Amino acid sequence: MSRFQKFKHQTRDVIHRGFDRHIRLAVTGLSGAGKTALITGILEQLLYANETQQLPYFNVRQQQRLNGCRLHTSSNWQVSRFDYEGAIDCLTGQAPKWPQSTRDVSEIRVEIKYQPRSGLAGRVMDTRRLTLDLIDYPGEWLLDLPLLQLSYDEWSRQQQRLLKAELRDQLASGWLDKVQTAVKVASEEKAEQQLRELATDYRAFLRQCRERKLLLLQPGRMVLPGELEGAPALEFFPWPLSEPMPEAWAKRLREKYRYYQQNVITPFYQKYFKHFNRQVVLVDVLQALQNGEHHFAELQLAINELMKSFSYGNNSLLKRLMSPVIDKVALVATKADSIAPQNHQKLTQLLQLMTQKQRQELQFDQIPHQVFSVAGIATSQIRKLSDGTTVLDGINEQRELVRVGAPEVPNAMPTEADWRQGYVYPQFYPGFTAQDSPLPHIRLDQLLEYVLGDKLK
Ligand SMILES: Nc1nc2c(ncn2[C@@H]2O[C@H](COP(=O)(O)OP(=O)(O)OP(=O)(O)O)[C@@H](O)[C@H]2O)c(=O)[nH]1
Ligand SMILES: [Mg+2]
Structure with missing residues (x-):
């Protein structure tokens, strides 16, 4: 050269x-x-x-x-x-x-x-x-990410507000009853087991929320644990009652939450979201x-x-x-x-x-x-019919060809009347x-x- x-x-x-x-x-x-x-x-x-x-x-x-x-x-x-x-x-x-x-x-x-x-x-x-x-x-x-900015007590207060929302309040009622009953027998010796059981019930509640398509589900690993399935790191829950936590539980719940922040959430985001x-x-x-x-x-x-x-x-x-x-x-x-x-x-x-x-x-x-x-x-094909209406052709879950009228989308926040009427959108399947x-x-x-x-x- x-x-x-x-x-x-x-x-x-x-x-x-x-x-x-x-x-x-x-x-x-x-x-x-x-x-x-x-x-x-x-x-x-x-x-x-x-x-x-x-x-x-x-x-x-x-x-x-x-x-x-x-x-x-x-x-x-x-x-x-x-x-x-x-x-x-x-x-x-x-x-x-x-x-x-x-x-x-x-x-x-x-x-x-x-x-x-x-x-x-x-x-x-x-x-x-x-x-x-x-x-x-x-x-x-x-949804674990926002937890990094909240202390256990702040997160609990946020969740308490959320638990009052319609639908969530119904789904949570069984778990809340259990917490209320367990509070009365909270003890230092049994704390670990008591919290583990309540955390299992909290997880069941989150799963129900998920089935009903609610979105703000925290902590995320409780909904989908990955390698943390069965790990003690997940044995906590937000404090849901207005009365203070029993002393036997308070330290443990805050400790578990901090552990989750430091050893689950932070490493995950440092590993994948860096750069x-x-x-x-x-x-x-x-x-x-x-x-x-x-x-x-x-x-x-x-x-x-x-x-x-x-x-x-x-x-x-x-x-x-x-x-x-x-x-x-x-x-x-x-x-x-x-x-x-x-x-x-x-x-x-x-x-x-x-x-x-x-x-x-x-x-x-x-x-x-x-x-x-x-x-x-x-997944859809748009068709304009001879009468001027627009329709969408697509494939449904049973792999049949379906045709639906093109649904409306609000361009402003829906009003109460809009919500009463509701919105329906097709869920097409791929047919490629x-x-x-x-x-x-x-x-x-x-x-x-x-x-x-x-x-x-
Ligand atoms: N019609 C239509 N449906 C879509 C499209 N993208 C996703 N979907 C539907 O939405 C579902 C979820 O999409 P995914 O891409 O799996 O969503 P995700 O964000 O990866 O969800 P997770 O993996 O659970 O976090 C799919 O199974 C489809 O039913 C799209 O471009 N068009
Ligand atoms: Mg995905």
Whole structure:
């Protein structure tokens, strides 16, 4: 190699390193919000980007500067690889179905190779690379994050308020009776056993809440313990009564809670959420509308709690704990294929209203953010009938073709009368075959452009 060639090679290397970029994207959302489907959809669109016309707003593709994308295992070798192929097999197999609810953490890395648009880099080298890391995890564990900011007593007070809400009060009544009875016989010698039994009953109550589709379920590991199944770390519960805790119990409950904060929640977030620099917050607005007023209120409360912990300013808890530098946030209403396109704007508007306070905080911290309505995997076909009505065709759980009138979406907070009338949205099933790849989506290209576009110039 001549000296000139060597110089050129080294220069290229240095510039490559300088321009190679890395995005760690935190896909956050409660259980069922659509994280796994969205990650699958993103990977699908990236891998097939050059073979599809489905990405008009993804500039690097549209400007024909995309060389291609490749999947890799993440650099964190202790974590399973996100099973993209498994998810696609589920969606396109013999009996297509949605991938199962996530039970554990997984990660995947995408290498995106592209040509720069212009400028110095455009002249000196041919290609650049953007590395995108995505992490998938059970939504239940996300709700542990707000606990880091609360003492046991603060958490208990919050839960006491929540336990008075309709539906929750009914579901909790059995457990509350047990606590009231047990308080009378609380003793130092039997404390451990008494608390273990009450914690088991609390867990049963949380599971009932989950079955009834309530959302703010804490601690998350009690709903989905993972490797903590049966561990003493989970033998606590929020103090639910207005009378003070018996002395024999108070110290133990506070101690267990602190242990859970320090040894379960903190290591989890330090391990997986470190170095995140972009965030997508997924919200299943339609499901909450369908489930009714209390669920909708609870969803808002959960988003509020979550975004408080993700508060992006310098003094935020996350910053102190693991110093991520989240510099862009997308707030996303999912499953937009359950409504007609003319209602997408209303869905976006509703999420905008629901997150008004959080968006003001983002604005204050000068974090760019935008609200979207998307479908990671779109399952419906829109048809306009001769009488002017719009309908959605899709497949139901029994794999029959069904047609439903396109349901309405409120563009303002529903009124009492709206709630009385209620909302119903279709839940379509995937009916794809292997030939359907890349699977259809709604507005993933706009989301990709927002989250990745500035790094692909
Ligand atoms: N129509 C439609 N349904 C979707 C879409 N994404 C998710 N769903 C539905 O929502 C369910 C939950 O989606 P997931 O992607 O598994 O949700 P998740 O956030 O990963 O949930 P956890 O793994 O439990 O935390 C799926 O089983 C589908 O029924 C979408 O783009 N369109
Ligand atoms: Mg999942």
